[in-house]
Amino acid sequence: MTEVIEKGKLAKKASYEMNQKTTLEKNNALKCIAKQLLIDKEIIQKENLKDIISGEAKGLSPSVLDRILLTDERLNGIVEAIELVVNLSDPVGEVLENITKENGLLIQKRRVPLGVIGMIYEARPNVTVDAATLALKTGNAVILRGSSSAKFSNIALVDSIQRALSKSTLPVNAVQLIENTSHEAAEELFHLKEYLDVLIPRGGKNLIDTVVSKATVPVIETGAGNCHIFIDETANLQMTKDIVLNAKTQRPSVCNAAESLLIHENWFVENGEELVETLLKAGITIFGDDTVQEANSNVKKATEEDWATEYLALTLSAKIVKNIDEAIEHINQYGTKHSEAIITENLENARGFQTGVDAAAVYHNASTRFTDGFEFGYGAEIGISTQKLHARGPMGLPALTSSKYYISGNGQIRE
Numbered sequence: 001m002t003e004v005i006e007k008g009k010l011a012k013k014a015s016y017e018m019n020q021k022t023t024l025e026k027n028n029a030l031k032c033i034a035k036q037l038l039i040d041k042e043i044i045q046k047e048n049l050k051d052i053i054s055g056e057a058k059g060l061s062p063s064v065l066d067r068i069l070l071t072d073e074r075l076n077g078i079v080e081a082i083e084l085v086v087n088l089s090d091p092v093g094e095v096l097e098n099i100t101k102e103n104g105l106l107i108q109k110r111r112v113p114l115g116v117i118g119m120i121y122e123a124r125p126n127v128t129v130d131a132a133t134l135a136l137k138t139g140n141a142v143i144l145r146g147s148s149s150a151k152f153s154n155i156a157l158v159d160s161i162q163r164a165l166s167k168s169t170l171p172v173n174a175v176q177l178i179e180n181t182s183h184e185a186a187e188e189l190f191h192l193k194e195y196l197d198v199l200i201p202r203g204g205k206n207l208i209d210t211v212v213s214k215a216t217v218p219v220i221e222t223g224a225g226n227c228h229i230f231i232d233e234t235a236n237l238q239m240t241k242d243i244v245l246n247a248k249t250q251r252p253s254v255c256n257a258a259e260s261l262l263i264h265e266n267w268f269v270e271n272g273e274e275l276v277e278t279l280l281k282a283g284i285t286i287f288g289d290d291t292v293q294e295a296n297s298n299v300k301k302a303t304e305e306d307w308a309t310e311y312l313a314l315t316l317s318a319k320i321v322k323n324i325d326e327a328i329e330h331i332n333q334y335g336t337k338h339s340e341a342i343i344t345e346n347l348e349n350a351r352g353f354q355t356g357v358d359a360a361a362v363y364h365n366a367s368t369r370f371t372d373g374f375e376f377g378y379g380a381e382i383g384i385s386t387q388k389l390h391a392r393g394p395m396g397l398p399a400l401t402s403s404k405y406y407i408s409g410n411g412q413i414r415e
């Protein structure tokens with residue numbers, strides 16, 4: 001029996017136990033996890049350092065190494081996120097619909113756990129904790145499969161989580177980690193229909209495309225973030241600079257960072273040189289079309305590939321457009337349905353943009369960096385769904401539930 005099948009069986013059995021657990025039991029277990037992670041902080045960071053050293057030796061990019069790194073601040077943030085999840089309402093058992101038939105039959109639709117959630121993800125070890133805690137809060141079991149780049153960190157985190165679960169009434173096997181990071185183990189997980197109820201990939205475009213194309217288990221797609229900011233004709237210059245700098249530089253390596261600017265041609269005539277100079281001074285590399293290049297000799301020439309690239313670095317593409325319709329058309333062609341923004345003082349254009357752009361989150365006069373479960377008030381998130389079925393946008397607790405009909409009668413039969 002392979003590791004994947006063995007842990008699939010354990011998780012499935014644990015999911016039946018989880019289905020019976022109360023909100024109090026689940027919250028107490030989460031509190032145990034938060035406490036245990038702080039107790040084990042030195043062990044976790046020691047193992048995390050192994051991943052960083054290994055990643056540097058393999059030549060991983062600074063953006064990937066940044067996603068792997070577990071600083072004191074980030075570990076404290078992970079614990080704070082768990083505490084937020086504890087304080088959130090438990091969606092399991094929520095009555096979504098009540099129907100009373102003429103014959104006295106009572107039909108009630110309630111939220112229930114999904115069952116066993118599979119997570120396959122890259123680099124970020126914080127996902128290990130986020131996925132585990134959200135799954136547990138919603139009465140699910142979870143099978144985690146991280147990348148080799150964060151292997152030691154993930155093992156240490158799951159060991160800590162399982163130590164905490166052993167002190168609670170929840171089954172220890174509700175959280176499983178596939179330690180084998182080979183492609184073969186991943187492929188096996190893609191087809192684990194007997195034990196998995198859903199598979200959620202979280203990472204770069206290649207990983208997500210591979211899972212979507214190969215998996216026979218139902219998939220919730222959490223897409224890459226080729227996020228755009230459209231600077232409309234009436235955009236305030238200072239607001240524009242603030243939003244663009246925040247969306248690009250606050251944390252360039254994450255999926256909700258801005259990757260592309262679309263700029264109204266009239267606005268660019270008045271403000272383009274100042275904006276470009278501001279961005280270059282901030283250390284941002286710009287790949288622009290001919291008009292943007294003419295504004296500053298340090299702008300590099302953009303190719304067709306740049307419009308579709310998620311840089312995850314201090315790099316932006318920039319293109320001049322004639323109007324809002326051209327901006328919307330460009331985004332719907334090259335975007336990844338993640339997060340898009342318009343900067344404008346024209347409310348009609350703002351509403352038209354928010355309606356016309358096909359994305360999970362569409363902003364007016366705000367940074368794309370807010371697309372996050374924590375910022376939306378969900379506590380931790382299990383991912384940001386860019387598809388339209390089952391869940392869309394930051395996936396908090398309700399996204400990890402399904403529904404079941406409870407029907408009560410007193411002897412009714414169908415004529």
